Amino acid sequence: MPSALTAAQIREAFLQFFEERSHRRVASSSLVPVGDQTLLFTNAGMVQFKDVFTGREQRDYRRATSSQKCVRAGGKHNDLDNVGYTARHHTFFEMLGNFSFGDYFKSDAIAFAWEFVTKRLGLDVDRLAVTVFNGESGVPWDEEAFALWEQQGVARERILKLGYKDNFWAMGDTGPCGPCSEIHYHQGNDIPCVEEAAGRPCQGVACDCDRWLEIWNLVFMQFERKEKDAPLIPLPKPSIDTGAGLERIAAVVQGKRSNYDTDLFQGILSTVSALCGKPYSQETGASQRVVADHARATAFLVADGVQPSNVERGYVLRRIMRRAIRHGATQLGLKDLFFYKVVDRVIELMGDAFPELRESRTFLLEVAKHEEEGFRRTLDRGLKLMDDELAKLQASGQKVLPGDVVYLLHGTYGFPWDLTQIIARERGFDVDLEGFQKLQEDEASRQKFDTKSKSVGDxxxxxxxxxxxxxxxxxxxxxxxxxxxxxxxxxxxxxxxxxxxxxxxxxxxxxxxxxxxxxxxxxxxxxxxxxxxxxxxxxxxxxxxxxxxxxxxxxxxxxxxxxxxxxxxxxDVERRKSIRANHSATHLLHKALKLVLGEHVKQAGSVVAPDFLRFDFSHFSPATQDQLEQVEDLVNTWVRDNAGAQTRIMTLDDAKKSGAVAMFGEKYGDTVRVVTVHPESTELCGGTHVKRSGDIGLFKVTSESGVASGVRRIVAVTGVGALQFVREQEHELKKVAALLRTSPKEVALRVEATQKRVKELERKVEEVAVKAQTASNKDLLGQARDVNGMKVLATRVDPADDKVFRGMADQLRDRIGSGVIAIGGEKDGRAIILVALTKDMVAKGMSAGNLVREMAKEVGGKGGGKADMAQAGGPDAANLPAALEKLYELVKGASPA
Known part of the structure; x- marks a missing residue:
């Protein structure tokens, strides 16, 4: 088993495998399903293809593969309570998938899955078992899938029949559906089994213990249900929907019993451990896992446009964040703000695969900091109140926390009800959720008539x-x-x-x-x-x-x-001035975006801080550089106009009639403040603003990026912040100009000319090196040794160069006729080794890849390649002579009989 594969390598191997089989690689969709009101979050790989499966949407491909971001933390699919306490429950996870939209069906899907698992991943066939649908409620058992697994060489006793719960998939009460077939991996009989603990035999694949782990699910989408409980109708074009959890597969490939022991989590957990000063252990493990998992979910949800709030998706995000913060603060003893640092580690580790994390880094960290700051202000007080209430209940022999206490904790201290429930359960108490929900409903009813009334317990x-x-x-x-x-x-x-x-x-x-x-x-x-x-x-x-x-x-x-x-x-006057300038600039930015990009632009969120402003807006494609410059020009023109800002108090109806634009996140009463920063911009706003538009100073966009499908984000600076930003850019440009010995205006031309010159020199150097090595190849051949009748040459050439090595190897193979060649050298402190075999050596069963992998161990590295030529590298160049000498004993041991 290739235990050295990282999760990133597994992800890429999966996508490449299906690309090689004519699948279109499709990027992960947003965690916020676009145009789908039935789902809180994207929770499976097929979500972005739902309309393709049903025929409502047509695409220019019929096969697809993806690594989809998924969240299961709210609604029907909610794993939140289990996260941190089991080996494989997560709020955020990646689902590898391959899909067929009326193209191939069961035969190819099963063959692809088995080949990838057993060949590409190299999993032990003796540890694998598969399941098929056993037939229930008038739907026949999947005899076809059973036969196809047998054709792949799976023993009959390893093909198990399971029912609706495990092996029949449906999108919902209506829609596409069909039987499933799963691949399970045996982790070991030493894992405890709840059935055996109760004196009953383990149920194997069907058991709830962790001895068998599902790693792959093939959905054979061949029916459609038009109405709830209606008969199933065969689809005219049966399709395939496959899901394989990256976290689970990484655990199996890397030989780990827990997903948290894989490289997907170890880097994050090491950060959590360092922050709290406690090693990852059984005692602290659950809380550290909660923080690590929830930091991943937070980073990806915020990057996709979700912000913590008290409604819908924002409420789920807030629950996730506050659960992590509570574990860190109370269970791990983290006194200072820590969560943003863990989120930053997630960005660092996963930013290559998901660039949106790096693009949104500043905002992600700001959201994490702000939420923790807000929750920490009330956490200790809320926990003290809870301690007192639970102590009273304990003294009176009661075991249920009243709904009014849950309501007070929710409204005053920001405790989501399920967080209160978790803490209560940890201490052996239940929670009166019905009483809490009744109070919420009563409050909602009162607010229809009296908006000033809030939580009576607050x-x-x-x-x-x-x-x-x-x-x-x-x-x-x-x-x-x-x-x-x-x-x-x-x-x-x-x-x-x-x-x-x-x-x-x-x-x-x-x-x-x-x-x-x-x-x-x-x-x-x-x-x-x-x-x-x-x-x-x-x-x-x-x-x-x-x-x-x-x-x-x-x-x-x-x-x-x-x-x-x-x-x-x-x-703090200077801080207030900066905030005020950024807030007024946000209004002008909103108007400029509407003029440049179109009236469809609407605000989707904002942050007005002293050192930057962040503005999210609805738009379906990245703004071009020309468009951003137009926006900057408009805003700066209005700033230079130095128009006097005006504030009027109006009724909400009159404000709307006047054309004033409502800003995102504001709550308005019967009367409102209408702010005109410049005649071009009139908004409903309760914030503080400049007296004249000129007080904003220079306006400069620092970044434009996407945060979700149909939502873009602009980060900008004003005044002193903008001047500082421009100066930093100018200083860097001048540094480059000085290095190139030209003026800042000529930098681009000089860089282009330098690049051309460098490429030409590299080409000439390569030509000279190849000619020099060609001249010495005759001498090198004289150094070849005879190993069991074969010519073997291992030589060193410094400095190492990939292209030169390959050219030398080709020439030496031609001259040597039959044999094995290895060339090694040092470049920038690293050892590089290339091994080449003549065709007859490959035909006899020898492999350059196997040889170079063993040689690479001497220099502390890894490598691989094709049977006739392979390359490796390693950090320990001092051991290069030993690596080259090792070739002779490897060939001797691998010599064909």
Whole structure:
């Protein structure tokens, strides 16, 4: 078995195998199914081909192969609870697939699968078994598949018949369906079996234990069900849908019992282990696996346009992220932000295969940081509340956590209900989900009539009900400073009368210039001072946990603060200016995109930070360089106009009639703020903005990329940030120009000329080297040894060069007539070895690939190739003489009789 194969090599081998058999290599589709309202996420390889299978969509190919990104973490297909606690459950995974749309059917599909598994992967046939549909509910058993497996050489006792649960596939209650046939791999009888533990015999392939592992599923799509429970109708063009989980296959090929022990996870797990300072062990393994798995899911979901939220896909993503953060913070003891670092490791390891990860890296890390920051603010308080409630239940002999507590944790502390359920179960309690769901339904009903009512258990809702909404001063004058009264102090989820130095506290003021995060604009930071400067607090963030209330999260660095104290507030001015400029630029960017790309452009998300702005928009193809320059020109023209910004308070209906555009993520009441940054741009927005468009300064796009099908993303900088970006580019250009001894304007021409010159010199050097070696080939042949009647030559040539080696080998083979040749050399500290055989040696059963692989071990490397010529390399060039000398003993041992 080729245990050295990495998961990336397996993926490529699979795709190449089917490409060689006339399949079109099709890129993975987005994790967000396009135009499919029946699925939360793409959960199988065939999802992007659903309409092709049913005939509603026509493509210019009838065979396809792909490695599809999949997520199963919500709805019907939900593996979340098992992730981390089993060897092979994941939220994110890759599904290798080959598909036939009315082209080949069972015979070829079975032959392809068996050839790849046994020949390309080299799995032990004695460890394999297959299953076929046994026939149920009027559908005959799959006798054809049984016979086809026999034709592949599978023993009859290794072909098992299973029923609907295991061997019949359907897209849903209606649609295409058909029998399945699976390939299973035997991992070993030493794996514990639940049946044997109960005194019953193991059921083999049909057993729930892990002794037999399904690695390949062939769906023979030959029927269609028009209505639920209706009879099956044969499809006019039967098709093939194959799924083979990359994680499982990698585990088998690499000889691992758990998917988490493969190279797909080990790099990520090593990062988690390093962060928490704990080795990967049985004690910490489950939590480390949760973090590693969920980091993969987070990276890919966010890259495909999903953002954490409280609805639909965003809610599932938030559940995944917060489950990982909880395990890291409470189980692994990670006190500082860590999750973004694990996500970054995922990007590093998987960015080659999935470039969208690298393209979205900055945003991915920002999302991970922001979500963890938000959840950590309430995690400890929520866990303390849960501890108290569970202790009360324990004391009274009860074992069910009430629905109102689940509701409080959900609304106030951001605990998804299933996270609460998991924590409760870990401590031996059940959860009253029906009570929780009833409270949710009641709240939804109340909100239809009273939008100000929120969770009655939310402490901040109690505060706002008692104190009234916060007056925001950021729209007035400069909006950087103000004076207010402390209305409430909340520490560890409890209102307190005062806090002292060293405490982290949430502060509610009656008036504040601090902007609470909303609509993509990040919250402000700054200072709160009281008692004539004797009390100082550093404000790290400002949020809006409930409508109308701005809550400041701050650390008391000096003195004591009490409820009722008067305070002076000051926002970090430079940070606010940068955020304000980026926010106004976002509005102008939106308008420019509509003018350049078309009115179909709509905002699909945004982040307004002090150092960049990110704008997601609907568009179905990458913007060209010319289009991006047009966008930049428009925005910078409007900036130079230095138009005065205007803000009007209007009714929502009047604002819509005026043509104002609603910005993504905002919630609007009966009256709204309508912001006109420039006459070209009028938006509904509650954020802070520049006074004049000229305050934005220079606007510069730094990247444009795709985040999902039909959604593009622009990242840009303004003002000082834009100037810094341009200067960095200019400095790099000047460095290159200096190296080329030309002016920056002439760099491209000089590089082109240099490239041509280098290629010409390389060609001449190669010609000279080949001629020189040709002249010495006669001398080299005199060094050949006789090994059991065969001529064998192993020689060293420095510096090593692939093309020169091949030319030499061809010439030496022609001259030697019959024999084996090896040429080795050193290049950039690495050893390179090439082995060539004459045709008669190949005919006698010798292989250059086998020889070079063994020689490569001497230099710490690997290699391979064809039977007549193969190449290897390794880092230990000092052992090159030993590697070349080894050829003689290898040939002696492999000499044909």
């Amino acid at each position: 402490i901040f809702q109690d505060v706002v009900g008692r104190t009234g909404p916060t007056t925001f001063l950021g729209y007035e004058g400069e909006g950087h400073e103000g004076e207010g009264s402390v209305l409430a102090l909340v520490q560890d989820g409890v209102e307190v009368p005062q806090v002292s130095q060293g405490a982290t506290v949430d502060i509610v003021l009656d008036r504040t210039p601090f902007y609470g995060e909303s609509g993509g604009q990040l919250g402000d930071s700054g200072r709160i001072v009281a008692h004539g400067g004797k009390t100082v607090l550093q404000v790290k963030d400002a949020q809006r946990p409930v409508q109308g209330l701005i809550v400041h999260t701050a650390e008391v660095t000096e003195g004591t603060l009490k409820v009722g104290d008067m305070v002076q507030t000051s926002v």
